[in-house]
Amino acid sequence: MTNKVLHVLYNDDDVLMDAVKKTRAAHHHIEEIYTPFPVHGLDKAMGLEPTRIAITSFLYGLVGLSVAVTMVRYMMIIDWPQDIGGKPSFSFIQNMPAFVPVMFEMTVFFAAHLMVITFYMRSKLWPFKKAENPDVRTTDDHFLMEVAAHGDVDQMVSFFENTGAVEVKVIEKH
CATH class of the missing domain: 3.30.70.260 (ACT domain)
Structure with a gap:
């Protein structure tokens, strides 16, 4: 039909x-x-539901933070503890200020990269995909x-x- x-x-x-x-x-x-180009307010004018992408970004950030905490604890406390600058090597909590930059960067890394992958999957933008634009003038x-x-x-x-x-x-x- x-x-x-x-x-x-x-x-x-x-x-x-x-x-x-x-x-x-x-x-x-x-x-x-x-x-x-993006038109501000077009989604609301069309009556589209709000996106849940911020929620997924937050969840991806939590995954990154969890991976970072697990990784830093295993590497610096369990696997190969070292005495760096007189800090005790047996306690994660006492060394946490030194680990904050690593945890922050891993949180941002996971959130950003997983959001890009989610965007491509949700938009069905695969490598070498043929454009679905019905009229070439809409790109100009x-x-x-x-x-x-x-x-x-x-x-x-x-x-x-x-x-x-x-x-x-x-x-x-x-």
């Missing part, structure tokens, strides 16, 4: 924001929006809103032309 979608092109981000609000008010389903200076077509397509086309669209195309999506 094939579905029809409308590719609605805009050449200004403010016009796009107004069009998204009008489109949502008219109860049309926005499939996706392609922009050449145009904004494309992909809207599911339902009901009277001609009425939808005129609706989007009235929102300030530069171009409206009806596409058969397989």
Whole structure:
């Protein structure tokens, strides 16, 4: 079964924001929006749920901190204790101020690297992946809103032309 979608092109981000609000008010389903740069507030205008990426970043930081504490304790206290600067080598707690930079750096390292991996997996951006951009102009200076077509397509086309669209195309999506 094939579905029809409308590719609605805009050449200004403010016009796009107004069009998204009008489109949502008219109860049309926005499939996706392609922009050449991030548009502040577009996610809220589209009605997208807030991201949980900050929570995952915090959890990845906790994993990094746990690995750092375990690593430093094993290396400096259990495996090969050394007397460095007269500090006692038998107590993790007494040596903790010396270990704080290592723990901080490992926390940041794990959070950053695991967030990048999570972003690529969530976005399905694999190495050598072919671009899914429907119109090459959206990488330069145009904004494309992909809207599911339902009901009277001609009425939808005129609706989007009235929102300030530069171009409206009806596409058969397989």
